[in-house]
Amino acid sequence: MDVPIIQLKGLTKRYGNHLAVDNLNLQVNKGEIFGLLGPNGAGKTTSILMMLGLTEPTEGSATVCGYNATTDPIKVKTKVGYMPDSVGFYDHMTALDNLLYIGRLNGLAEHQLKHKVELVLELVGLSEVGLKKTATFSRGMKQRLGLAEVLIKGPEVIILDEPTLGIDPTGVKDFLVLIRKLSREQGLTVLLSSHHLHHVQQVCDRVGIFVEGRLLAEGDLPQLAEKLFGKNGYVTSIALDEHLSHPWPPERVLQGWDAIDDISYQGETIVFSCNRNITPSLVRFLVENDHNIMSVNQKNYGLDDIYQRYFETQTGKSDYKRTA
Numbered sequence: 408m409d410v411p412i413i414q415l416k417g418l419t420k421r422y423g424n425h426l427a428v429d430n431l432n433l434q435v436n437k438g439e440i441f442g443l444l445g446p447n448g449a450g451k452t453t454s455i456l457m458m459l460g461l462t463e464p465t466e467g468s469a470t471v472c473g474y475n476a477t478t479d480p481i482k483v484k485t486k487v488g489y490m491p492d493s494v495g496f497y498d499h500m501t502a503l504d505n506l507l508y509i510g511r512l513n514g515l516a517e518h519q520l521k522h523k524v525e526l527v528l529e530l531v532g533l534s535e536v537g538l539k540k541t542a543t544f545s546r547g548m549k550q551r552l553g554l555a556e557v558l559i560k561g562p563e564v565i566i567l568d569e570p571t572l573g574i575d576p577t578g579v580k581d582f583l584v585l586i587r588k589l590s591r592e593q594g595l596t597v598l599l600s601s602h603h604l605h606h607v608q609q610v611c612d613r614v615g616i617f618v619e620g621r622l623l624a625e626g627d628l629p630q631l632a633e634k635l636f637g638k639n640g641y642v643t644s645i646a647l648d649e650h651l652s653h654p655w656p657p658e659r660v661l662q663g664w665d666a667i668d669d670i671s672y673q674g675e676t677i678v679f680s681c682n683r684n685i686t687p688s689l690v691r692f693l694v695e696n697d698h699n700i701m702s703v704n705q706k707n708y709g710l711d712d713i714y715q716r717y718f719e720t721q722t723g724k725s726d727y728k729r730t731a
């Protein structure tokens with residue numbers, strides 16, 4: 408059963424005349440990794456700050472772990488670990504000392520502090536470098552230490568604002584694997600904001616597409632693809648070892664299949680646009696009718712297709728760029 412951990416109702420923030428967040432309605436459930444995906448300036452950070460009670464909504468409400476973030480911000484802060492987009496440490500101190508300091512600030516009892524710090528260092532894979540000064544740390548290591556800092560108070564939810572910013576590809580992969588592991592093994596709920604499609608796609612269970620203060624769509628990838636590409640969401644291309652002449656005789660029979668919306672062919676390749684996945688039936692039909700199949704390709708819509716389409720159709724913009 409879905410247990411709501413973050414509930415946003417009509418959440419709105421205006422800065423003067425500027426509408427930074429516009430009527431945001433969203434639910435994130437226990438143990439879920441939710442990705443807030445949107446370009447710079449979309450309103451992701453502002454939404455997060457409202458969830459943490461760090462800025463007041465102009466309208467609407469944010470409830471986190473059962474507490475209203477505006478009226479009960481302290482309670483929310485005891486339940487939530489927040490990692491901002493740039494994490495800072497005392498560079499002249501070791502990783503261990505930085506964590507001990509943060510642990511004390513969070514009110515951890517001295518007798519459990521050392522053990523807790525060693526545990527989180529282990530969790531984020533930094534045990535070996537615990538005695539090194541953080542000035543020597545790479546950006547990827549600093550992000551891991553930032554995560555350790557967030558975990559030290561044993562939060563139920565972690566909110567990560569652009570956590571992969573400035574890390575190299577291997578560091579990103581390791582970091583995202585770590586997030587997934589923590590969520591799955593410890594039942595942590597994660598809200599992650601990013602403008603990197605591929606990072607979000609790798610780790611999130613559900614994604615919200617956020618543009619110009621508005622949540623344009625949310626769901627898992629198949630749901631988003633279905634909402635967007637509708638009944639032509641399944642595209643299968645099959646190449647044969649024969650040149651296809653117009654009209655291609657089997658076309659008449661295949662047009663009678665209710666799952667097929669459109670058939671096009673050129674050269675040796677036929678493209679079927681279908682309202683459900685019928686690739687196995689298509690292959691069977693062609694083989695049974697003595698056609699030799701050279702290749703089969705089923706298009707799976709990725710987050711970049713989905714995001715680009717939303718970005719273009721819903722905002723009228725076409726300056727979308729891939730951010731792989």
Ligand SMILES: Nc1ncnc2c1ncn2[C@@H]1O[C@H](COP(=O)(O)OP(=O)(O)OP(=O)(O)O)[C@@H](O)[C@H]1O
Pocket residue numbers: 422425427445446447448449450451452453454569
């Ligand atoms: N304190 C503020 N005063 C005025 N405008 C603000 C303030 N904070 C944010 N904004 C504006 O609100 C909009 C949303 O900003 P926000 O930082 O939430 O976006 P974002 O999606 O997190 O983008 P980024 O990744 O660039 O931080 C932007 O147009 C920004 O300029």
